[in-house]
Amino acid sequence: MGRFTRIARDVRRRQFLDAYTGWVLAVLVTGLQVFSGFSEGEDWIGVVVTATTVLLLGLVALATAEIRRQLATAPESRLFRGGRLFTDRSQLPPLHTLLRDTHRSVEIYGVQLGHVVHHLLPVIADQARAGCHFRLALLTPVNGDGDKVPWIAELGTVHAFPNLEDVLRTNLVQLRHWYTGLAPKQQRNIEIRGYCHIPTASVMLFDVERRTGFAHVEPILFAVPPAERPTFWAADADDAKLFHLIVDQYRSLWQSATPLADLPL
Known part of the structure; x- marks a missing residue:
């Protein structure tokens, strides 16, 4: 089962919704940042750096869900x-x-x-x-x-x-x-x-x-x-x-x- 299948299963079970919400928001903000930055003629290096930073924060949120899932499988260990x-x-x-x-x-x-x-x-x-x-x-x-x-x-x-x-x-x-x-x-x-x-x-x-x-x-x-x-x-x-x-x-x-x-x- 792939990563996206796991995410869909977690969402159906209402698990780790805060982490997944943070990931989705980061992706949306990254897309908006890139679109608005280039459409308004901003410096492309600044746009890329800002967008990359936001995207990395989203990946951290996604990794948090994975870590919490692994810890949840062994609560008494x-x-x-x-x-x-x-x-x-x-x-x-x-x-x-x-x-x-x-x-x-x-x-x-x-x-x-x-x-x-x-x-x-x-x-x-x-x-x-x-x-x-x-x-x-x-x-x-x-x-x-x-x-x-x-x-x-x-x-x-x-x-x-x-x-x-x-x-x-x-x-x-x-x-x-x-x-x-x-x-x-x-x-x-x-x-x-x-x-x-x-x-x-x-x-x-x-x-x-x-x-x-x-x-x-x-x-x-x-x-x-x-x-x-x-x-x-x-x-x-x-x-x-x-x-x-x-x-x-x-x-x-x-x-x-x-x-x-x-x-x-």
């Missing part, structure tokens, strides 16, 4: 050197809100993606239709050769999922069925793979090639229930080394994963 820290899931913005928040690309790496499979597929389909590109990486109970992953049962015990193998297999089959029913454009914008490495975190990468991109990381901690796990966000501007470490490692995981269509379920 705490700042730290690496970005934002959430002490449990109750402090996080709803996942469907994050997915709808005007991204160009979203990558999701999860233990089982149960919430995605059962609650978020309509949102992903809508966003893919609008041009957002998705990568969904799901833990698979079998490798590309069809051999059972040996530690799946133990992992299920740790996470209170004694039937984790069946849950993963069911999610994969459901994803495959859902994907085949999508329109061609949606299929082009959605890639799904399975990986069989021991998971240590649930990770989402949002627009990591853009200035506004960030990594969402929920470490898997021993004996800590999923809802109580801390989560942090990191961006290039927060800590470039940490941000690129996360992005590079999970991009590497994606490359080693098996396409969903090739998994022998």
Whole structure:
């Protein structure tokens, strides 16, 4: 979703109207200044300088709306050197809100993606239709050769999922069925793979090639229930080394994963 689409959505919701009003007024004043200045024969350098100054003030107002939008998505987070820290899931913005928040690309790496499979597929389909590109990486109970992953049962015990193998297999089959029913454009914008490495975190990468991109990381901690796990966000501007470490490692995981269509379920 582009910048003007975001602005239209904010105006419909009556959000940041003061910032957008300032931007519109600045554009109008700039246009009037240029028109009146040249029509009255004023010095063109003075006209350009004055108009540019007013226009820059309008851009500052527009940037203010963007900053306020980003802060609004994490009202309960705490700042730290690496970005934002959430002490449990109750402090996080709803996942469907994050997915709808005007991204160009979203990558999701999860233990089982149960919430995605059962609650978020309509949102992903809508966003893919609008041009957002998705990568969904799901833990698979079998490798590309069809051999059972040996530690799946133990992992299920740790996470209170004694039937984790069946849950993963069911999610994969459901994803495959859902994907085949999508329109061609949606299929082009959605890639799904399975990986069989021991998971240590649930990770989402949002627009990591853009200035506004960030990594969402929920470490898997021993004996800590999923809802109580801390989560942090990191961006290039927060800590470039940490941000690129996360992005590079999970991009590497994606490359080693098996396409969903090739998994022998």
